[in-house]
Amino acid sequence: MLPFPATAPRLGLYPVVDSVEWIERLLSAGVRTIQLRIKDRSSIDVEPAIVAAIALGKKYAARLFINDYWQLAIEHQAYGVHLGQEDLEVADLQAIQQAGLRLGISTHDDAELDRALALRPSYIALGHIFPTQTKAMPSAPQGISELQRHLARLGEMPTVAIGGISLARAPEVLATGVGSIAVVSAITQAADWRLATAELLALAEPDQR
Numbered sequence: 001m002l003p004f005p006a007t008a009p010r011l012g013l014y015p016v017v018d019s020v021e022w023i024e025r026l027l028s029a030g031v032r033t034i035q036l037r038i039k040d041r042s043s044i045d046v047e048p049a050i051v052a053a054i055a056l057g058k059k060y061a062a063r064l065f066i067n068d069y070w071q072l073a074i075e076h077q078a079y080g081v082h083l084g085q086e087d088l089e090v091a092d093l094q095a096i097q098q099a100g101l102r103l104g105i106s107t108h109d110d111a112e113l114d115r116a117l118a119l120r121p122s123y124i125a126l127g128h129i130f131p132t133q134t135k136a137m138p139s140a141p142q143g144i145s146e147l148q149r150h151l152a153r154l155g156e157m158p159t160v161a162i163g164g165i166s167l168a169r170a171p172e173v174l175a176t177g178v179g180s181i182a183v184v185s186a187i188t189q190a191a192d193w194r195l196a197t198a199e200l201l202a203l204a205e206p207d208q209r
């Protein structure tokens, strides 16, 4: 399989959010890697949000990944798509690649990592690092040492850590050398989302500030 198009070697802070309102807020706050993750809605329902999010991504020259809805991402020329292991069973990977979209893939153990690497994606996500309230997970948290072990075999592949990453835990995750931290609740449930975003950006993208 040919490789998917490259993304940035280090994706930095990567908020994962469920609305166009959050996309706009965070892009205007300086975020440059972001995901629209709307779950369990029909394609017809979700299409306007996907179109608006992609337009905002282009306006801010951001790396906007669409979770799950890969056909709409192709149709509206998103920067990229994020797929999990179950999504890989049904997605047309060749169509995503031929349309020039970047591909990120979730992994949770060695077997999933083997499968993801064989597909030569644009980045690989490693989760969940810590317990999370945001999504019911069938496996146990991997923790920092498993994250380190996985990173050791990933070489130049861009990497993303996800799951339970709070502002307090971000430094130990970033100390592993992972290229990006993906967060939901650390921003969307923060008492002050602007402050949380600014602090996470400063930790994850110190050279940009």
Ligand SMILES: Cc1ncc(COP(=O)(O)OP(=O)(O)O)c(N)n1
Pocket: 016, 035, 037, 039, 067, 068, 082, 083, 084, 085, 087, 104, 105, 106, 125, 126, 127, 135, 160, 162, 182
């Ligand atoms: C950056 C990032 N990593 C992992 C996921 C999880 O994707 P998936 O396993 O497909 O689960 P859903 O998000 O679709 O519930 C992600 N979305 N983003």
Ligand SMILES: Cc1nc(C(=O)O)sc1CCOP(=O)(O)O
Pocket: 016, 106, 107, 126, 127, 128, 129, 131, 132, 133, 134, 135, 162, 163, 164, 165, 182, 183, 184, 185, 186
């Ligand atoms: C959507 C998602 N995927 C995960 C994975 O491990 O694949 S963990 C997760 C939720 C992350 O939310 P929070 O930052 O609030 O813990």
Ligand SMILES: [Mg+2]
Pocket: 067, 068, 082, 083, 084, 087
């Ligand atoms: Mg998915």
